[in-house]
Amino acid sequence: MMASSYNAKEEDGPHSGSSTHGGTGVAKNKKPDNTAFKQQRLPAWQPILTAGTVLPAFFVIGLIFIPIGIGLYVTSNNIKEFEIDYTGLELGSPCHDCSKNFTWNSTTPCVCALNFTLEQPFESNVYMYYGLSNFYQNHRRYVKSRDDRQLNGDPTSLMSPSKECEPYRTSAETKEPIAPCGAIANSLFNDTLELYYIEPNGTTTAIPLAKKGIAWWTDKHVKFRNPVNDKENLTELFKGTAKPVNWRKPVYELDPSDPENNGFINEDFIVWMRTAALPTFRKLYRIIHKKPSTTSTLPSGRYTLKVTYSILYNSVKAHAVKGQDKAFI
Amino acid sequence: MISPVHAWVLTRFRGNINIYMGNEPVSRSLASQNLLLRGATLKNTEYIYGVAIYTGMETKMALNYQSKSQKRSAVEKSMNAYLVVYLCILISKAVINTALKYVWQSDPNKDEPWYNEKTETERQRHILIRAFTDFLAFMVLFNYIIPVSMYVTVEMQKFLGSYFMMWDDEMFDEELGERAVVNTSDLNEELGQVEYVFTDKTGTLTENNMEFIECCVDGNVYVPHVICNGQVMPGAAGIDMIDTSPGPDAREHEELFFRALCLCHTVQVKEEETVDGIKHGIHQGKSSSFYISSSPDEVALVEGMKRLGFTYLRLRDGQMEILNREDEIERFELLEVLTFDSVRRRMSVIVRSSTGELYLFCKGADSSIFPRVISGKVEQVKARVEHNAVEGLRTLCVAYRPLSAEQYGQVCHLLTRAKLEFQDQDKLVAEAYDLIERDLILLGATAVEDRLQDKAADTIESLHKAGMKVWVLTGDKMETAAATCYASKLFRRSTQILELTTKRTEEQSLHDVLFELSRTVLRHYGGMPRDTSSGLSSEYTDYGLIIDGATLSAVMRPSQEESNSGNYKEIFLEICRNCSAVLCCRMAPLQKAQIVKMIKASKEHPITLAIGDGANDVSMILEAHVGIGIMGKEGRQAVRNSDYAIPKFKHLKKMLLVHGHYYYIRISELVQYFFYKNVCFIFPQFLYQFFCGFSQQPLYDTAYLTLYNISFTSLPILLYSLMEQHINIDILKKEPSLYRDITKNSLLTWPIFTYWTVLGIYDAIVMFFGAYFLFDNTTFTSNGQ
Numbered sequence A: 001m002m003a004s005s006y007n008a009k010e011e012d013g014p015h016s017g018s019s020t021h022g023g024t025g026v027a028k029n030k031k032p033d034n035t036a037f038k039q040q041r042l043p044a045w046q047p048i049l050t051a052g053t054v055l056p057a058f059f060v061i062g063l064i065f066i067p068i069g070i071g072l073y074v075t076s077n078n079i080k081e082f083e084i085d086y087t088g089l090e091l092g093s094p095c096h097d098c099s100k101n102f103t104w105n106s107t108t109p110c111v112c113a114l115n116f117t118l119e120q121p122f123e124s125n126v127y128m129y130y131g132l133s134n135f136y137q138n139h140r141r142y143v144k145s146r147d148d149r150q151l152n153g154d155p156t157s158l159m160s161p162s163k164e165c166e167p168y169r170t171s172a173e174t175k176e177p178i179a180p181c182g183a184i185a186n187s188l189f190n191d192t193l194e195l196y197y198i199e200p201n202g203t204t205t206a207i208p209l210a211k212k213g214i215a216w217w218t219d220k221h222v223k224f225r226n227p228v229n230d231k232e233n234l235t236e237l238f239k240g241t242a243k244p245v246n247w248r249k250p251v252y253e254l255d256p257s258d259p260e261n262n263g264f265i266n267e268d269f270i271v272w273m274r275t276a277a278l279p280t281f282r283k284l285y286r287i288i289h290k291k292p293s294t295t296s297t298l299p300s301g302r303y304t305l306k307v308t309y310s311i312l313y314n315s316v317k318a319h320a321v322k323g324q325d326k327a328f329i
Numbered sequence B: 001m002i003s004p005v006h007a008w009v010l011t012r013f014r015g016n017i018n019i020y021m022g023n024e025p026v027s028r029s030l031a032s033q034n035l036l037l038r039g040a041t042l043k044n045t046e047y048i049y050g051v052a053i054y055t056g057m058e059t060k061m062a063l064n065y066q067s068k069s070q071k072r073s074a075v076e077k078s079m080n081a082y083l084v085v086y087l088c089i090l091i092s093k094a095v096i097n098t099a100l101k102y103v104w105q106s107d108p109n110k111d112e113p114w115y116n117e118k119t120e121t122e123r124q125r126h127i128l129i130r131a132f133t134d135f136l137a138f139m140v141l142f143n144y145i146i147p148v149s150m151y152v153t154v155e156m157q158k159f160l161g162s163y164f165m166m167w168d169d170e171m172f173d174e175e176l177g178e179r180a181v182v183n184t185s186d187l188n189e190e191l192g193q194v195e196y197v198f199t200d201k202t203g204t205l206t207e208n209n210m211e212f213i214e215c216c217v218d219g220n221v222y223v224p225h226v227i228c229n230g231q232v233m234p235g236a237a238g239i240d241m242i243d244t245s246p247g248p249d250a251r252e253h254e255e256l257f258f259r260a261l262c263l264c265h266t267v268q269v270k271e272e273e274t275v276d277g278i279k280h281g282i283h284q285g286k287s288s289s290f291y292i293s294s295s296p297d298e299v300a301l302v303e304g305m306k307r308l309g310f311t312y313l314r315l316r317d318g319q320m321e322i323l324n325r326e327d328e329i330e331r332f333e334l335l336e337v338l339t340f341d342s343v344r345r346r347m348s349v350i351v352r353s354s355t356g357e358l359y360l361f362c363k364g365a366d367s368s369i370f371p372r373v374i375s376g377k378v379e380q381v382k383a384r385v386e387h388n389a390v391e392g393l394r395t396l397c398v399a400y401r402p403l404s405a406e407q408y409g410q411v412c413h414l415l416t417r418a419k420l421e422f423q424d425q426d427k428l429v430a431e432a433y434d435l436i437e438r439d440l441i442l443l444g445a446t447a448v449e450d451r452l453q454d455k456a457a458d459t460i461e462s463l464h465k466a467g468m469k470v471w472v473l474t475g476d477k478m479e480t481a482a483a484t485c486y487a488s489k490l491f492r493r494s495t496q497i498l499e500l501t502t503k504r505t506e507e508q509s510l511h512d513v514l515f516e517l518s519r520t521v522l523r524h525y526g527g528m529p530r531d532t533s534s535g536l537s538s539e540y541t542d543y544g545l546i547i548d549g550a551t552l553s554a555v556m557r558p559s560q561e562e563s564n565s566g567n568y569k570e571i572f573l574e575i576c577r578n579c580s581a582v583l584c585c586r587m588a589p590l591q592k593a594q595i596v597k598m599i600k601a602s603k604e605h606p607i608t609l610a611i612g613d614g615a616n617d618v619s620m621i622l623e624a625h626v627g628i629g630i631m632g633k634e635g636r637q638a639v640r641n642s643d644y645a646i647p648k649f650k651h652l653k654k655m656l657l658v659h660g661h662y663y664y665i666r667i668s669e670l671v672q673y674f675f676y677k678n679v680c681f682i683f684p685q686f687l688y689q690f691f692c693g694f695s696q697q698p699l700y701d702t703a704y705l706t707l708y709n710i711s712f713t714s715l716p717i718l719l720y721s722l723m724e725q726h727i728n729i730d731i732l733k734k735e736p737s738l739y740r741d742i743t744k745n746s747l748l749t750w751p752i753f754t755y756w757t758v759l760g761i762y763d764a765i766v767m768f769f770g771a772y773f774l775f776d777n778t779t780f781t782s783n784g785q
Helices: A002-011 A021-030 A051-078 A096-101 A140-144 A155-159 A217-223 A267-273 B074-105 B120-124 B127-145 B148-167 B188-192 B201-205 B248-263 B275-284 B296-307 B366-372 B378-390 B405-420 B425-436 B456-465 B478-487 B502-507 B510-525 B530-535 B549-556 B564-577 B589-601 B615-623 B637-641 B651-689 B702-712 B714-723 B729-734 B736-748 B750-774
Strands: A080-085 A110-118 A126-133 A192-198 A204-206 A281-288 A301-309 A317-325 B014-021 B024-031 B196-200 B206-217 B220-222 B268-271 B289-292 B311-316 B319-323 B329-341 B346-353 B358-364 B373-375 B393-403 B440-452 B469-473 B496-500 B543-548 B581-585 B608-612 B626-630 B644-646
Touching: A080 A110, A126 A192, A192 A281, A217 A267, A267 A281, B074 B127, B074 B188, B074 B651, B074 B736, B074 B750, B127 B651, B127 B702, B148 B188, B148 B651, B148 B702, B148 B714, B188 B651, B196 B201, B196 B589, B196 B615, B201 B206, B201 B469, B201 B478, B201 B608, B206 B248, B206 B296, B206 B378, B220 B248, B248 B296, B248 B311, B248 B319, B248 B329, B248 B358, B248 B393, B248 B440, B268 B311, B289 B296, B296 B311, B296 B393, B296 B440, B329 B405, B358 B366, B358 B405, B366 B373, B366 B378, B366 B393, B366 B440, B378 B393, B378 B440, B378 B478, B393 B405, B393 B478, B405 B425, B440 B478, B456 B469, B456 B651, B456 B736, B469 B478, B469 B589, B478 B543, B478 B581, B496 B502, B496 B510, B496 B564, B502 B510, B502 B549, B510 B543, B510 B549, B510 B564, B543 B549, B549 B564, B549 B581, B549 B589, B564 B589, B581 B589, B589 B608, B589 B615, B608 B615, B615 B626, B615 B637, B626 B637, B644 B651, B651 B714, B651 B729, B651 B736, B651 B750, B702 B714, B729 B736, B736 B750
Parallel strands: B196 B469, B196 B608, B373 B440, B469 B581, B496 B543, B543 B581, B608 B626, B626 B644
Antiparallel strands: A080 A317, A110 A301, A126 A281, A126 A317, A192 A204, A192 A301, B014 B024, B206 B220, B206 B440, B268 B289, B311 B319, B319 B329, B329 B346, B346 B358, B358 B393, B393 B440
């Protein structure tokens, strides 16, 4: 209706009042566009919730979730977990002596063996974790205490690590820079865990534990790199740097068996450097690969976990999580 | 050269000028007729000499300028209150965490385990400094709880949102070719909060388009549209029908009356065509020439006379030319003009007819004419005038006095003497006028209608239904204003009118009247709480209050001698609160602002809206929370000073009921959401401190912290706050009572705010512990990492 009266006005344009052609032109421009957007008439949909619509929708969605839930439940039940606590605080524990007498600067490592029995065989790949409790890897002072440039192989940072690494920046005696510097690297978890299967006839076989593939791909190939220069030898590369105070071996000797797994790109090291969000955490230690044959990865039976205590996690409760069978994946 | 009169006396100017011819200064007095005001147009002469006076900051406009105070909306105020709460939450969080940190650290094993030693400097730092830096670090960590970006988003929402108002097709006016103008976008949501509407009458409720309705000569009524070709036809609607042959005496009076109206005015004729064409043009009734006057009433009267057969042609060489019914040009020599002023409320002219007779024609308000009349059919005219006033018409009475030559000589003497006087010129002139304008013979009365604007009644009704109280503030007299109020349904027939006028206060003391009225009002609402009484006004008796300027100033006057006179204001407010409609007549511009201020300052602090079209409404528009200007005939002053401007009064309905409602809903949701999302975001961070030894370790990556407010969360809600329409526009317009749901800032009350905050905390806890338990003992990827 408004539009029609407007047209009527346009027809007698110059006649109406004193407004000239310019005047009506302005008036014309001022007329708002009659579009759905500008008049706030865009189509909209608003659900009107009544019992008649809500209840069926509710039940339909509920029905959809039931199979999903069943699937998740079955999957979750197929994952088997076995956990061994080797902190050794209890008197009866085989590791009690180690935990009591051992100090980090003792020269001989303390070894303790724990026997356990698997009731059911573990199929597929088995992942071996170590877990720590009450270890505040998420403390701000701790989290900051690293030099990512140094870990990425920057030669200048190698020789003069970031201030954030204090007090683990330079070694107290030689004043040489520590590589890798910082509190995180210094506290590297270096217990050695070995797993033996005791066959029914009494013979003991070592189970092969794979060290590779436990770190994130991006960490291993992008974030962590050994310093590169003309020298080929890692020992030469790290010359002039000191090992972290708590370490027994320098960084280039972390894995004596595999030269490719040394230096900053050692996977155990990389896993440790990815700090945990909570004070109780687990980190992947080794992978027991599936055997090509039909036999189980870990058949049921008796096993021995041999722990070589290397550093003192005295206040920290350490435990090895033995395996997480992922038969489904 | 100038003897300054105080700036706020707008209607007077006095000064003298010394003209140096040779060395002798000749002193001439100057008065307001020598003054050219801003906007004056040069006519009838090629040029004039002038001196610029009152320039720059001395202009009366600048001196009367009320600095425009920053208007802040209720939403912004509650936003600020919420911010204070959140600041408290922030500080308490930081304090709690700092305290807990030191409790936790009391175990040295936890403070400084072997794997995480402090540096030497850290160890040596004083505990207080450490605690303080920790506190600051927590503040920095949690500072995202303060929604800094909210202000940016709110501003954007307001700015962009205001375009919808300008774009609104329904608020476009065809006649004016104007659409709504938004001068400030800060107050969009305030439009949804209005509780009191103060409106001007002339030009706002009414069109300010005067139309001559009827005149009455000696009790005989003439209605222009039933008169054709100079023949007076019996009007169908007329009550006191005139005879076709009224007799010689009446006939004479009638013609005299028409001539009086043609002569007694200050209307000027504006010609568009050349001089030759005028006569022809006017005679043909084409709009080739039209009348201009400072008063629209006069134009209406002269035009009305034209339709009754007497056409005022022009003023030439002191001769006023009239085209009478027989198409003859009658010439009258204009001798004196006794100009209109608001004190006398009448004006007169003294003319000499071509036959040499001298007449004084006087035209003015009934109250100022009747006491000066000595003969004429006073009773009939008075009855008619009162009848017309009740109908809402503006009435004027016309009288004349034949003057003899000696009398005229006296008059001239009086006037010249008065005008020569410098000291008390105004007073003497007034006295002279008073002497001249007496012993009048009443001719009749006129009625001019100022029509109500289109849909004004509908708008007012909707506003009432929406729970708003509408006050009409006008300079008009009571009867006229009251009639307009009835016509615009401000007062309904059922409304019980309470009068608080000079007439009543003359009889009783102000004190008594006030108490009586308050008793009347409160008796009704006696037992029940006010909330229910204001809820549904239709079920209870409506009260309408009429108050005039003089009484109002008496009420507002601060207590001088008695202590209880200060209570008048309180009692008056109490009465007003219980009246659905209030009419304030005979108001000065400043009084309008005073009323608005008074209501604003009353204990409930209601949101006020003032709407007006003229410069006299500017002070009120500036004073109210929201000022709306009407693009009327009285210039753009109001529009320029307003927050929003609309072409017509009827657009107010959509502005408040639809746009105001939407913007309020939108912005309140926006504000609440902003607080919610920040709680939701930061509270997990707070919880995380319990798991990382209160070491200020942030839970999120820095990029998340930075981008969360800026880009992740602000755009969706901005879009929502621009487009949300929880109820259809048409429903909002049809059901004004929906507006009641959002009054008193109801969506930003503390319970709702607490609800959102608690919801935010709950969601934060769910998110944090959900993730905590979900990832407690599991791995992220399929290869066990």
